[in-house]
Amino acid sequence: MSATETLISLFGAAALLLWGARMVRTGVVRAFGADLRHWLGHAARWRLGALGMGLVATVAMQSSTATAVMVASFTAGGLIATGPALAAMLGADIGTSLVAQALTFDLGIVQSLLVLGGVIVFLSGEGNVRRALARVAIGLGLMLLALKLIVAASVPLRDSPVVAEVLHALAREPALAVAIGALLTWLCHSSLACVLLVASLVRVGVVDLPLGFALVLGANLGGGLPALMATLPMGPAARRPAVGNLMFKLVGVVVALPLLSLAAPWIARVDTDAVRQIVNLHTAFNLALATLGIAFTGVIGRLCDALLPIAAKGEDPTRARYLDRSLLDTPEVALVNAARETLRMGDTVETMLRDSLEALRGADRGQIEAITARDDVVDALHEQIKLYVTALRREALDDAESRRCTEIITFTTNLEHIGDIIDKNLMELATKKARGRLRFSDEGFAEINALHARVLDNLQLALAVFVSDDAEIARRLLSEKVEVRRLERTASDNHMERLKAGLVESIETSAVHLDVLRDLKRIHSHIVAVAYPILERTGELAASRLLPTQASDDDTRPDGPAHHSAPSSPTSR
Numbered sequence: 001m002s003a004t005e006t007l008i009s010l011f012g013a014a015a016l017l018l019w020g021a022r023m024v025r026t027g028v029v030r031a032f033g034a035d036l037r038h039w040l041g042h043a044a045r046w047r048l049g050a051l052g053m054g055l056v057a058t059v060a061m062q063s064s065t066a067t068a069v070m071v072a073s074f075t076a077g078g079l080i081a082t083g084p085a086l087a088a089m090l091g092a093d094i095g096t097s098l099v100a101q102a103l104t105f106d107l108g109i110v111q112s113l114l115v116l117g118g119v120i121v122f123l124s125g126e127g128n129v130r131r132a133l134a135r136v137a138i139g140l141g142l143m144l145l146a147l148k149l150i151v152a153a154s155v156p157l158r159d160s161p162v163v164a165e166v167l168h169a170l171a172r173e174p175a176l177a178v179a180i181g182a183l184l185t186w187l188c189h190s191s192l193a194c195v196l197l198v199a200s201l202v203r204v205g206v207v208d209l210p211l212g213f214a215l216v217l218g219a220n221l222g223g224g225l226p227a228l229m230a231t232l233p234m235g236p237a238a239r240r241p242a243v244g245n246l247m248f249k250l251v252g253v254v255v256a257l258p259l260l261s262l263a264a265p266w267i268a269r270v271d272t273d274a275v276r277q278i279v280n281l282h283t284a285f286n287l288a289l290a291t292l293g294i295a296f297t298g299v300i301g302r303l304c305d306a307l308l309p310i311a312a313k314g315e316d317p318t319r320a321r322y323l324d325r326s327l328l329d330t331p332e333v334a335l336v337n338a339a340r341e342t343l344r345m346g347d348t349v350e351t352m353l354r355d356s357l358e359a360l361r362g363a364d365r366g367q368i369e370a371i372t373a374r375d376d377v378v379d380a381l382h383e384q385i386k387l388y389v390t391a392l393r394r395e396a397l398d399d400a401e402s403r404r405c406t407e408i409i410t411f412t413t414n415l416e417h418i419g420d421i422i423d424k425n426l427m428e429l430a431t432k433k434a435r436g437r438l439r440f441s442d443e444g445f446a447e448i449n450a451l452h453a454r455v456l457d458n459l460q461l462a463l464a465v466f467v468s469d470d471a472e473i474a475r476r477l478l479s480e481k482v483e484v485r486r487l488e489r490t491a492s493d494n495h496m497e498r499l500k501a502g503l504v505e506s507i508e509t510s511a512v513h514l515d516v517l518r519d520l521k522r523i524h525s526h527i528v529a530v531a532y533p534i535l536e537r538t539g540e541l542a543a544s545r546l547l548p549t550q551a552s553d554d555d556t557r558p559d560g561p562a563h564h565s566a567p568s569s570p571t572s573r
Helices: 002-043 047-061 065-076 084-101 108-123 128-159 161-171 174-188 191-203 209-222 222-236 234-268 273-309 331-361 363-394 399-435 442-468 473-500 504-508 510-528 531-537
Strands: none
Touching: 002 047, 002 065, 002 128, 002 191, 047 065, 047 084, 047 174, 065 084, 065 222, 065 331, 084 128, 084 191, 084 222, 108 128, 108 504, 128 161, 128 174, 161 209, 161 363, 161 531, 174 191, 174 209, 174 222, 191 209, 191 273, 209 234, 209 273, 222 510, 234 273, 273 442, 331 363, 331 399, 331 442, 331 504, 363 399, 399 442, 399 510, 399 531, 442 473, 442 510, 442 531, 473 504, 473 531
């Protein structure tokens, strides 16, 4: 093969290794993710328990970064202190080394059996847990197959004089080798993949043992970077475990690098096989780091607390409370959290709508500004929920989960539109009324009040429909559209009658009055939209609510004209 073909084959095999690891992690999390979080949360309250559970979680998910994100969510929520969280991270590092030990054994045709059995179970299985476990088997098989492909693709590199010269020069610069190993791990986002890659290159003689040892130290150092990057958006408390773990790794590498030449003979005594020596060094490093570091987790934890303090300020209402990104691998839990955040957004919109009546009545400038500020909260929550659900959709979802994602995005979009109508339309009308010192007639405001109360009640009903997914409540909500339309039309007709009668208040507020009625009706159209997906699933909606004309082709069809029904989107209503 040419050099280009060799590199493409090597990178392709490395990519397959990463994909297999991702499949294992996704399968384990979908099958046992909630239980893993529960066990880790309970065990992480004391250091040894945290270390053990961090090890178990990482062996199961084959990703110390996934464990780090779980631990970060606990520290962010105040469930565990930074010290025990650091112990869990040390256990996660040991878990990664044990997985590397297992995957470097020669397992014959096991990888083919795992892929074959996994595919059969996945295609024939009905339950989510069975399919998730099948995904784990396929992922493990792909990882083992990828390691063989890496070995095969690396053989031509052994005879390349250019590669030999570069690696020979690199072997004389162990600190640079550590940096390259760390960079490669960061690019792969997996210290496990990097260690296995180094072991494969050592197996075929492309990389010699001293250089391999330095690259493994670099992989351990770089293994702390993906966790740090993953926790950056989660706030100071969540970043502390990743920062502390990176400190431990940095100190460990600085101490271990000069001692590699002394440690090499002892590692060779355990096993003379070069590949085993690579993974044994990886395991020994993490065991030593955990053994010595466990006593200092409290000190380093307090140091991280001091370096990353939480600002003493009130809660930011624009910041989502329930969108825990560490749960994206567990769709059923992530969807519940997205729904909770959506209800919080709905409560804010409900408060805006309730207060809008008083703003229209009294045109209090402070009240108008408070409603406008709440619309900023609604916009911020809508954006965060949309991004969260979009990220969730990148995971393997079943039909019900995909449908729920669509319902959440649709409902939050409608809530955001309601907030905009209240802020940019109703509050503008309230401001216009205040500037003109206008006053609604008693009869006119009573009609606005009645329509507003009906719309507000139906917003609360819509939130119930969103939570319950109940067709009966959805049917009830949709039937309210007829009553709201009647109230709006009656209020408009009565207003016109007062104009004819020459009532001064009605004449002065006519434009404002009719616009308020129109906007409340628009708000209600967005409210009832939550009912349509549910009623479409139950077959209670037709394609159109138009009645056929005499000349319509429907008159000649055997099944006659279409049944009268509700439309399918707020914008077409």
